[in-house]
Amino acid sequence: MAATQYPQALQHVMSFFSRLPGVGRRSAERLALAMMAWPEQQTEQFGQALLELKNKVRPCAVCGNYAEDELCAICQDPDRQRGVLCVVEQASQIIVLENSGSYKGLYHVLGGKLSPLSGKGPEELRIKELAVRLRQGEISEMIIATSPDVEGEATAHYLAQEFAALPMTITRIASGVPAGADLNFADAATITMALSGRHKL
Amino acid sequence: MAATQYPQALQHVMSFFSRLPGVGRRSAERLALAMMAWPEQQTEQFGQALLELKNKVRPCAVCGNYAEDELCAICQDPDRQRGVLCVVEQASQIIVLENSGSYKGLYHVLGGKLSPLSGKGPEELRIKELAVRLRQGEISEMIIATSPDVEGEATAHYLAQEFAALPMTITRIASGVPAGADLNFADAATITMALSGRHKL
The missing domain is CATH 3.40.1360.10 (Dna Topoisomerase Vi A Subunit; Chain: A, domain 2)
Structure with missing residues (x-):
């Protein structure tokens, strides 16, 4: 459809963003374009941080x-x-x-x-x-x-x-209705767990 | 509150994610953690792509x-x-x-x-x-x-x-009700633009 595409290097960054959970094609586009407005140094530091991530964290x-x-x-x-x-x-x-x-x-x-x-x-x-x-x-x-x-x-x-x-x-660990939750919105499985795990007051 | 924090290198990546539009502290955490499950090579390529972004796109x-x-x-x-x-x-x-x-x-x-x-x-x-x-x-x-x-x-x-x-x-460019939109949900400014920009059929 598009006669013109984003520059390769930009598409490349978009493709990585889109592999993250909850990030679709449009969001990946939005995130990569937002990064184009970043100061150059900040983008480089982000890149560097990713390169170091797997070396430093195990x-x-x-x-x-x-x-x-x-x-x-x-x-x-x-x-x-x-x-x-x-x-x-x-x-x-x-x-x-x-x-x-x-x-x-x-x-x-x-x-x-x-x-x-x-x-x-x-x-x-x-x-x-x-x-x-x-x-x-x-x-x-x-x-x-x-x-x-x-x-x-x-x-x-x-x-x-x-x-x-x-x-x-x-x-x-105990299962049941979460703290602060409205009982109206608890699902059947949660209610069952809450009842079977009941304790004396 | 938290006695233990994420490793520095992981926090560093989170801090960059959280500077992107629409990415809050929790989302940044989720994205960075998801990346921990990536193959090492893919994370490195992402980092490399970011390093190249500003050099290659102008x-x-x-x-x-x-x-x-x-x-x-x-x-x-x-x-x-x-x-x-x-x-x-x-x-x-x-x-x-x-x-x-x-x-x-x-x-x-x-x-x-x-x-x-x-x-x-x-x-x-x-x-x-x-x-x-x-x-x-x-x-x-x-x-x-x-x-x-x-x-x-x-x-x-x-x-x-x-x-x-x-x-x-x-x-x-013309302004008006977007193609495929329901007139019920058009705001007053859009309706005003659509009316003032009307043309003969």
Whole structure:
């Protein structure tokens, strides 16, 4: 349709933007064009930051969290409770838990959840590494914080069975109506979880 | 609040994303985290593309469009009508006009519109360059395609007065209800423009 196209170098930048989640062709165009109005130095610094990203950030050798050194900031922190381990699917979820300010233990990143349909079995997850950590005997409680969806629940039950023989408590984060939410808009699955998880007042 | 933060290099990338239009702190976080899951090579290529962007793309020496050579693809194209000149605010608007497939002339990018409130006068726009082109005497029609808002209209009237003495036709793009739009949702200013611009059937 278009007789004239954007210059190659600009199209190239657009093509990378459009590979990001939630960024369609039009948004990618808008973002790249906005960048054309940036000071040259700023665009260069952004480019440099991307080049350095994968060199500087890697998975923590112990827990799998984002790390700049061999161990992440949490594994290195002497003030963390070393007897509690919270198992999450992704490193990005650690920040969500940290931001709550209500957890002071360690983490373990699985790198996903069990998903028979997409062929993701226990071998694809960092369960072997989890087993090594748990068998060292320092963990007294493992909190399973996978998502409260079908695959997250399946993963939680798999882990609970797998490590049932170890001398520690295995717990699951609570599911229910979110804090501040209107009950009118809660879906049936959430209500079911909220009811079955009810406790005495 | 957060005891732990993202690694520096990751925060750095987030800070650049958040400077893009429509990208808030949370979106910037989401985009940068998504990039952590990219193959290393792809992130590097994105960074490289940004480094090259400003070197490879510059304003066309004649019209101000995005160009990879001294002249843009349109100014270089021998098949364009050299007697018609369409004046736009931004280079990004040229693509919008090109995509319509209904214009085959040349362009001139003003680099903005007159805006007394933000102190943008005629000297800040590429009007001197426009005058040089028009005085060469090859242009028989100048189509003013600035936006149909207050500043765009003011700019159009300024240009029409400024170049009234030259032997050429000066026209303004039509404003009215957009093609395919529901009249119910057209605002008063658009309706006013559509009525005053009515033509016989």
